[in-house]
Amino acid sequence: MPLWFARGLRRGVVTTRYPAGPDGSAAALPTPPAFRPVKLTRELVDVMISVCPGPALTRTADTLVFDVGSCTACGRCARVAPHAVTPSGEFELAATARSALVKRIPIRGGQR
Amino acid sequence: MKPGPDETATAEELRKQIAAQFGRSLHIRTLDTGSCAVCEQEIRLLAAPHYDLHRLGFFFTPAPRHADLLLVTGPMVRAFEVAARKTYEAMPGPKVVVATGACALGGVYPSDPFVHGEVDAVLPVDVWIPGCPPSPLALLHGLGVAVGRLAEKTPGLTFIADGDGGGG
Numbered sequence: 001m002p003l004w005f006a007r008g009l010r011r012g013v014v015t016t017r018y019p020a021g022p023d024g025s026a027a028a029l030p031t032p033p034a035f036r037p038v039k040l041t042r043e044l045v046d047v048m049i050s051v052c053p054g055p056a057l058t059r060t061a062d063t064l065v066f067d068v069g070s071c072t073a074c075g076r077c078a079r080v081a082p083h084a085v086t087p088s089g090e091f092e093l094a095a096t097a098r099s100a101l102v103k104r105i106p107i108r109g110g111q112r
Numbered sequence: 113m114k115p116g117p118d119e120t121a122t123a124e125e126l127r128k129q130i131a132a133q134f135g136r137s138l139h140i141r142t143l144d145t146g147s148c149a150v151c152e153q154e155i156r157l158l159a160a161p162h163y164d165l166h167r168l169g170f171f172f173t174p175a176p177r178h179a180d181l182l183l184v185t186g187p188m189v190r191a192f193e194v195a196a197r198k199t200y201e202a203m204p205g206p207k208v209v210v211a212t213g214a215c216a217l218g219g220v221y222p223s224d225p226f227v228h229g230e231v232d233a234v235l236p237v238d239v240w241i242p243g244c245p246p247s248p249l250a251l252l253h254g255l256g257v258a259v260g261r262l263a264e265k266t267p268g269l270t271f272i273a274d275g276d277g278g279g280g
Contacts, residue, residue, distance in 0.1 A: 035271060037272060068242050072219060073244060088269075091249060094266065095267070096239055096240075
């Protein structure tokens with residue numbers, strides 16, 4: 001008899017802890033973008049903000065403010081700037097503070 | 113039944129209380145406040161054999177009176193505000209509110225005469241789960257975070273990809 005079956009018969013014992021292993025399907029799912037600071041310029045960021053369908057992207061001077069909570073992982077920013085934006089592959093994004101989901105990304109490209 | 117916690121208890125205290133009181137078992141009430149139903153499809157998938165949330169001691173319940181955790185989807189339509197408040201008040205304490213999906217987090221609808229735009233405007237949210245929709249594993253992680261069984265990863269994530277490989 002497999003061990004997990006015997007353990008499962010005992011009351012209240014979970015047989016698999018989360019996560020039992022990396023999920024194979026996770027890589028195929030749309031995930032929020034990750035940005036390459038050296039490839040970002042103010043102009044490029046403004047284009048990405050204009051194609052973003054929600055309030056996920058904003059810019060303050062030389063910082064791209066990325067609200068992961070507002071991101072629908074639609075991939076439009078990655079389509080206009082494939083060299084600067086890649087899928088992050090992150091899906092375990094639950095947060096106990098809304099502010100933890102707002103990320104500040106420096107804009108390092110195109111500076112004098 | 114023990115009396116509920118006082119209203120000033122923080123989310124952290126609530127989580128500890130929930131871990132102590134409910135141990136391995138926690139009942140979830142889902143609340144759709146105007147979502148497109150894709151979040152609901154993902155939530156339903158949690159009960160599928162591939163994810164099987166029951167092995168982790170989570171169960172869905174149809175009544176807020178039996179629920180410990182309120183899983184809220186959608187942008188909180190104003191017409192639903194009263195029902196949402198009543199649902200929350202009907203739940204016994206300690207209770208946790210989880211905002212699920214980009215709509216509930218304020219990413220899709222702005223606040224206007226028809227929707228509040230985010231769940232936090234009406235209910236005291238304890239855990240936010242991003243995603244449009246959040247995949248079942250993302251939901252499972254969020255539930256784990258909500259009851260303090262899994263560590264939160266988000267504060268450490270930067271969303272900066274530096275793997276350029278050195279090429280210009």
